[in-house]
Amino acid sequence: MVELLPLAEIAPQAVEDLLDAAFGADRFARTAYRLREGASAIPALSFALVSEGALVATIQCWPVAHRAPNGTVTPLVMVGPVAVRPDAQRDGHGRRLMDHMLAAAENAGDGALMMIGDPEYYGRFFGFTAEATGKWDLPGPYEKHRLLARDVNGHDVPAGEGMVGPR
Secondary structure: OEEEEEHHHOOHHHHHHHHHHHHOHHHHHOHHHHHOOOOOOOHHHOEEEEEOOEEEEEEEEEEEEEEOOOOOEEEEEEEEEEEEOHHHOOOOHHHHHHHHHHHHHHHHOOOEEEEEOOHHHHHHHHOOEOOOOOOEEOOOOOOHHHEEEEOEOOEOOOOOOEEEEEO
């Protein structure tokens, strides 16, 4: 049986080991890491799946912000990484974590959600789109069509130009 737990209940090194296995040790060079630099994951939106005492998958969410050229700062929640142990991929663990996080975000999300991910998958199953993010910028390289967002908990995705970075 796979148990869903708050990520805070998992040993940090176990999480790091899973992230290395899922994304490689070079993951720290990714733009997503620059976005959440210096921040702590949001406990109410970060979860883990454990099976027989072993960590199988995690999802983390981070406080970031959209800064418009006119000075308006809009809080956002960055979703990811969603990491699944390589031998457990394609078993629905990532989808289960996303569904659980989205339900939690409907009550606890303090900003619209954004992520860098596969638009076909995250759009089809979770309602993320690149419609409002076309004029956003990030502190590093990324593919524009993979910068996704969606409204949640009464928080709208900011439209228009702006830089996304740590809150």
